[in-house]
Amino acid sequence: MEDTANEVPLVEMRGICKSFPGVRASDEVDLRLERGEVLALLGENGAGKSTLMNILSGLYRQDSGDVFIRGEKVDIRSPRDAADLGIGMVHQNFMLIDTMTVAENVVLGMPSLPFVPDMAVVKRSILELGERYNMTVDPDAYIWQLSVGEQQRVEILKQLYRNAEILVLDEPTAVLTPQESHELNDVVKRMQAEGKSAVFITHKMDEVMAFADRVMVLRKGRVVAEKTTRDTDPKDLARVMVGREVLFHIEKGPFEPGAVVLELKDVCADDERGLPALRELSLSLRAGEILGIAGVAGNGQRELSEVITGLRPVKSGGISINCVDSTNKTPLQIIRSGVSHIPSDRMAVGAVGDMSVANNLAMKDYRAAPISKGIMLLPRRILEFARKMISAFNIATPSPETRVKFLSGGNIQKTILAREIESCGSLLIAVYPSRGLDIGATESVRNELVAQRDAGKAVLLVSEDIDEILSVADTVAVMYDGRAVGVMPTAGADPEEIGLLMAGIDPSEKETRL
Amino acid sequence: MTLAFEKRKTVSRTAIVVVPVVSFVASLVLTGALLMIFGANPLATYAAMFKGAFGSGRALTETLVKAIPLSLTGLGVALAFRLKFWNIGAEGQLTLAGVAATGVALFWSPWLPAPLLLPVMVLVGCAAGAAWAGVPALLKTRLNVDETLVTLMLNYVAILFSEFLYYGPWRDPKGFGFPGTRMFPKEAWFPRIAGRAHVGLYLALVAAAVLWFVLNRTRWGFELKVIGNSPKAARYQGISVERNILLAVLLSGAICGLAGVGEVAGISRRLQQGLSLGYGFTAIIVAWMAQLNPLAIPFVAVLMGGLLVGGDQVQMVMGLPSSIGLLMQGMILFPMLAGSLFTEYRIKRVGGQAVRESETGAV
Amino acid sequence: MKKTLSVFCVLIVALATFGCAKKAEPVAAPVAVEPYKVAFIYIGVPGDLGWTHEHDVGRLQIEAAFGDKVKTAYMENVPEGPDATRVIRQYAQDGYDMIIATSFGYMDPMVEVAAEFPKVKFIHCSGYKTSDNMSTYFGRIYQARYLAGIVAGKMTKTNIIGYPGAFPIPEVVRGINAFTLGARSVNPKVQVRVVWTNTWYDPVKEREAAVALLDAGADIITQHQDTVEPQKAAQERGMLSIGYDSDMRKFVGDTVLTSPVWNWGPYYVDTVRKGMDGTWKSEQYWEGLSADVVRLADFSPLVPQDVRDQVSVVKQKIVGGTWDVFTGPIKDNTGKLRVNEGAKMSDGELLSLDWLVEGVVGKVQ
Numbered sequence A: 001m002e003d004t005a006n007e008v009p010l011v012e013m014r015g016i017c018k019s020f021p022g023v024r025a026s027d028e029v030d031l032r033l034e035r036g037e038v039l040a041l042l043g044e045n046g047a048g049k050s051t052l053m054n055i056l057s058g059l060y061r062q063d064s065g066d067v068f069i070r071g072e073k074v075d076i077r078s079p080r081d082a083a084d085l086g087i088g089m090v091h092q093n094f095m096l097i098d099t100m101t102v103a104e105n106v107v108l109g110m111p112s113l114p115f116v117p118d119m120a121v122v123k124r125s126i127l128e129l130g131e132r133y134n135m136t137v138d139p140d141a142y143i144w145q146l147s148v149g150e151q152q153r154v155e156i157l158k159q160l161y162r163n164a165e166i167l168v169l170d171e172p173t174a175v176l177t178p179q180e181s182h183e184l185n186d187v188v189k190r191m192q193a194e195g196k197s198a199v200f201i202t203h204k205m206d207e208v209m210a211f212a213d214r215v216m217v218l219r220k221g222r223v224v225a226e227k228t229t230r231d232t233d234p235k236d237l238a239r240v241m242v243g244r245e246v247l248f249h250i251e252k253g254p255f256e257p258g259a260v261v262l263e264l265k266d267v268c269a270d271d272e273r274g275l276p277a278l279r280e281l282s283l284s285l286r287a288g289e290i291l292g293i294a295g296v297a298g299n300g301q302r303e304l305s306e307v308i309t310g311l312r313p314v315k316s317g318g319i320s321i322n323c324v325d326s327t328n329k330t331p332l333q334i335i336r337s338g339v340s341h342i343p344s345d346r347m348a349v350g351a352v353g354d355m356s357v358a359n360n361l362a363m364k365d366y367r368a369a370p371i372s373k374g375i376m377l378l379p380r381r382i383l384e385f386a387r388k389m390i391s392a393f394n395i396a397t398p399s400p401e402t403r404v405k406f407l408s409g410g411n412i413q414k415t416i417l418a419r420e421i422e423s424c425g426s427l428l429i430a431v432y433p434s435r436g437l438d439i440g441a442t443e444s445v446r447n448e449l450v451a452q453r454d455a456g457k458a459v460l461l462v463s464e465d466i467d468e469i470l471s472v473a474d475t476v477a478v479m480y481d482g483r484a485v486g487v488m489p490t491a492g493a494d495p496e497e498i499g500l501l502m503a504g505i506d507p508s509e510k511e512t513r514l
Numbered sequence B: 001m002t003l004a005f006e007k008r009k010t011v012s013r014t015a016i017v018v019v020p021v022v023s024f025v026a027s028l029v030l031t032g033a034l035l036m037i038f039g040a041n042p043l044a045t046y047a048a049m050f051k052g053a054f055g056s057g058r059a060l061t062e063t064l065v066k067a068i069p070l071s072l073t074g075l076g077v078a079l080a081f082r083l084k085f086w087n088i089g090a091e092g093q094l095t096l097a098g099v100a101a102t103g104v105a106l107f108w109s110p111w112l113p114a115p116l117l118l119p120v121m122v123l124v125g126c127a128a129g130a131a132w133a134g135v136p137a138l139l140k141t142r143l144n145v146d147e148t149l150v151t152l153m154l155n156y157v158a159i160l161f162s163e164f165l166y167y168g169p170w171r172d173p174k175g176f177g178f179p180g181t182r183m184f185p186k187e188a189w190f191p192r193i194a195g196r197a198h199v200g201l202y203l204a205l206v207a208a209a210v211l212w213f214v215l216n217r218t219r220w221g222f223e224l225k226v227i228g229n230s231p232k233a234a235r236y237q238g239i240s241v242e243r244n245i246l247l248a249v250l251l252s253g254a255i256c257g258l259a260g261v262g263e264v265a266g267i268s269r270r271l272q273q274g275l276s277l278g279y280g281f282t283a284i285i286v287a288w289m290a291q292l293n294p295l296a297i298p299f300v301a302v303l304m305g306g307l308l309v310g311g312d313q314v315q316m317v318m319g320l321p322s323s324i325g326l327l328m329q330g331m332i333l334f335p336m337l338a339g340s341l342f343t344e345y346r347i348k349r350v351g352g353q354a355v356r357e358s359e360t361g362a363v
Numbered sequence C: 001m002k003k004t005l006s007v008f009c010v011l012i013v014a015l016a017t018f019g020c021a022k023k024a025e026p027v028a029a030p031v032a033v034e035p036y037k038v039a040f041i042y043i044g045v046p047g048d049l050g051w052t053h054e055h056d057v058g059r060l061q062i063e064a065a066f067g068d069k070v071k072t073a074y075m076e077n078v079p080e081g082p083d084a085t086r087v088i089r090q091y092a093q094d095g096y097d098m099i100i101a102t103s104f105g106y107m108d109p110m111v112e113v114a115a116e117f118p119k120v121k122f123i124h125c126s127g128y129k130t131s132d133n134m135s136t137y138f139g140r141i142y143q144a145r146y147l148a149g150i151v152a153g154k155m156t157k158t159n160i161i162g163y164p165g166a167f168p169i170p171e172v173v174r175g176i177n178a179f180t181l182g183a184r185s186v187n188p189k190v191q192v193r194v195v196w197t198n199t200w201y202d203p204v205k206e207r208e209a210a211v212a213l214l215d216a217g218a219d220i221i222t223q224h225q226d227t228v229e230p231q232k233a234a235q236e237r238g239m240l241s242i243g244y245d246s247d248m249r250k251f252v253g254d255t256v257l258t259s260p261v262w263n264w265g266p267y268y269v270d271t272v273r274k275g276m277d278g279t280w281k282s283e284q285y286w287e288g289l290s291a292d293v294v295r296l297a298d299f300s301p302l303v304p305q306d307v308r309d310q311v312s313v314v315k316q317k318i319v320g321g322t323w324d325v326f327t328g329p330i331k332d333n334t335g336k337l338r339v340n341e342g343a344k345m346s347d348g349e350l351l352s353l354d355w356l357v358e359g360v361v362g363k364v365q
Helices: A049-056 A079-084 A102-107 A119-132 A148-161 A178-193 A205-211 A234-242 A301-308 A331-336 A346-350 A357-361 A379-392 A409-422 A439-454 A466-472 A495-502 B013-037 B042-054 B057-082 B090-108 B114-143 B147-167 B200-217 B219-229 B231-236 B241-268 B279-289 B297-316 B322-344 C006-017 C051-069 C082-093 C104-116 C141-155 C170-186 C203-215 C229-236 C265-277 C305-319 C347-351
Strands: A011-020 A023-033 A038-043 A064-069 A072-074 A087-090 A166-170 A197-202 A214-219 A222-228 A260-270 A276-286 A290-294 A316-321 A339-342 A427-431 A458-462 A475-480 A483-489 B002-007 B192-194 B345-350 C036-041 C070-075 C098-101 C121-125 C134-139 C160-165 C191-196 C260-262 C284-287 C294-296 C337-339
Touching (some): A049 A166, A049 A197, A102 A148, A119 A148, A178 A197, A276 A301, A276 A316, A276 A458, A301 A316, A301 A427, A331 A339, A339 A409, A357 A409, A466 A495, B013 B322, B057 B114, B057 C082, B090 B114, B114 B147, B114 B241, B200 B219, B219 B231, B219 B241, B241 B279, B279 B322, B297 C070, B297 C082, C082 C098, C082 C104, C098 C104, C098 C265, C104 C121, C141 C294, C141 C305, C160 C229, C203 C229
Parallel strands (some): A166 A197, A339 A427, C098 C121, C121 C134, C160 C191
Antiparallel strands (some): A064 A072, A260 A276, A475 A483
């Protein structure tokens, strides 16, 4: 692509800013995409990759900044505007109608569609497109009959049918088997050969190397690096992606681990789609210890927290808490055995947005005195309890009766943290507890975790942020593909080595595996 | 520039008071325009309607006669709706409970001690209502079958089953072949308070108070609230979502069933045509207008009952066709229901495209 | 009343114990200034034809007969069952002197309200319960049905006549039996096929039932519901029909050979007059062709003169009281002899009729 340098870029985004309540999702981002180029957007969850592409495809509007397509300034107000400009996005969650055929889905929502479309013509062009890009799909098949990989092809065909020149793929390989990923790569290469361009969002280094010509690394809404793939390697990318930040000052007592609190032996579990998410995972965690689980999102961390808390069935293997078997116990039984859990999805799971701060705070302790008496609930006691917690954890809320969803992300997290810490017996599981929080809130969350550890509790901390793990945890384990691949003390651990483990690279081999 | 609805940060207290008043006035104005088209004086019509519904002791008791089944089914429906379980089968639950209570009154009365007859009718009726609601609840919680359709279809099953009984095996042998069971023995009659208003009124008030207490002052109520707002969060808190939905829907069916027992034991004193008259469907409107608040439901039910009873006056006094009366009832409700939107939302001007809610995960 | 029946006597006794049947208070002489107020309770809307229409015609005849001295009112679409109680009570409370309820399902509600308002006169159509201030009235439409049956029996070619009926209740069964007896009196090969629609008023269901019967070979359709759809369905197939309630020939055309129709006016005018002059007494009124409360509507030009003559001969016998429709021998449609040669069915038997005569294809269930 050397000769494109002085041409007008196909896409140019300048100074894009976009905020969501409590989060700066995109902060002065510049992006260029040349004709016939494949650009990878790399970054952790919440780095702002999807936001940026949602702006390009008309789903969001930027707060400030400009978008130029083929050198012309454009205002993309809706996905339809984007389609008119030749931009097509394939979302992580497919937007297909299960009960309709492939052909029907392909033409669905096309503005130029006649009232009674000639489906024979549509089917013929689908078959032609399929042949051209080597991704055949039966146009008469119903979506529900197709595998996830095939459904993705339908999504791509849909965009190609609309003559998309710029294809945006949001984590396309997350749902694919290695074979399907390989085929996808082939499709993208064929498109590229025709002069089409693609942006694909990922957080996997090996895919960047395989798919892309150029890579942009985002962190916390900002571009932190931009490289051509020829000039980089996975190791380098891993380092850039996780970054090195100013370490927070964490007051930590000496590491004096006690008895084993949590023990997992060869645990296997499936994800929602029935694919293996945990593969014979073994871990152990002692009282007074913080075990940090590092790893790129989607390698089984959420499932790990869910099997421990009884929210996800264990297929094989065993879990014990305080030497008592807790495999496949109900969530309530596990709560009663002294386990607290700060879930990764704070709005959908951790808190109930439409209920008050007070009710959210009481959501674990309501089962016993002083909040309840027999079957009765004592609202005044809930308020007393909430006031106490609000001041103890510095939760900024207009009143205990405010609905939780109107608090900032940090204060929602503090509410959850307050409740979980208050009710914690011996084990605290915190999944991405500081994700999306500002510096102040992040620091207070981290200090609380350490305080729990100092009080002799066992803490399991799942994080994507290596710095967080290195500064907070006593021990680190890296999760990759459902396994714990490296367990080491954080003291003296090499962040670079952890980064490589996260990328699925064995540091001792010092070689890329694809 | 377009307009969009934006959810209010807190439910505005002024809006709670002002919105129903404004929508009520809007209803009267709109309906008044309709009446004028048909050549009737709106003020005179409203006065006649009010008088017909609340103007005398007798009128009031007739309004209460309607309000009893409306508030009971309204309570049942509201309980299920709070869990986002769309029970639109109150009509069927009411009917089947009426059938069950009839069975007790007709066939158990010879050997059941008289003082026990009514309590047993109530229990069996409630159980029948609960069982009828239990079918969709089980299908929903076990097999994830959509409850809306199932509850709706079961209405017709229950209604046709009751018809089968009073046209067929339960038909009064001394009734000259006309459809309807024989009259219940006197011990199976709900005592009447005034006019035709029967003790079902007390049951409805007690049910409202108890339901409010359960929902707001007990641990179970708290759990139901969490489930209704976020089943995922409930599961995470160790609350058994399926079991509690099942229990609550059974209770919902039982309360709707109580309405059916009241209708057969308190009003018709036999099973015959016109057992329900659509109370189970009107209950949905009652429940929403009361914002699913059990304490508000009896009041809304009285208003609704008044609207139904007062609607007769449109024909009787104003001499308009019955369809105008029904049209008016619809027009009075429409702004009221639309108005409730404004207690939760306000209109906001937005530039360009519609604002989309961002999912936290997508950032 | 001529035809007071033992069954009715028993019922009256039962009724006396029902509720709080009070002795009628002495009727105060009416002050002439106030008009006499009469209210009607309708199951449907008056419209242009049908059951409710014929009652409304009667109501208008009251107005025509008494002018300013009466005031009439009506409530339409009143559901049968408990809800009717409220409407009846409302009229009683509003000072109406006489309330006339025109459907069977208003019986119990009316009994209930009648007990509360002893000064108000309650008139109920087609029921069997009475009290001191509540009468019942009905017409022997089966006599006209018998005559219509003669017309149909004479004119059918396929010997199959279709009869969509509302409900298997005595009123409808009586009509079917009388019609069948009439048809078979002139044509013993006639079969009357019955389909129950389970509705009094449903254009769609009535038409569907008629179409099914036409498909089964019927060439004449009659019916016992309330719309002209069965008759229209027959006409569209080029088939004949016989109406009911109103003279349906006016709405469908000459393919409607004739219709058994109601004529309530004379009864209503007479009843209101008695109410006004204080001579009204509770009674059970059940009259037929002779009292002109039921009629056979004018014939279509398609009906030949010999058929007309034959009908007129039988009509004279019925009006003259020398013979009635349900005179033995009558067999039911399982072949069992139900009425012996020369015997006449009593009114009590007619009012609880629950079997179909020979020649009817159908079941009372």
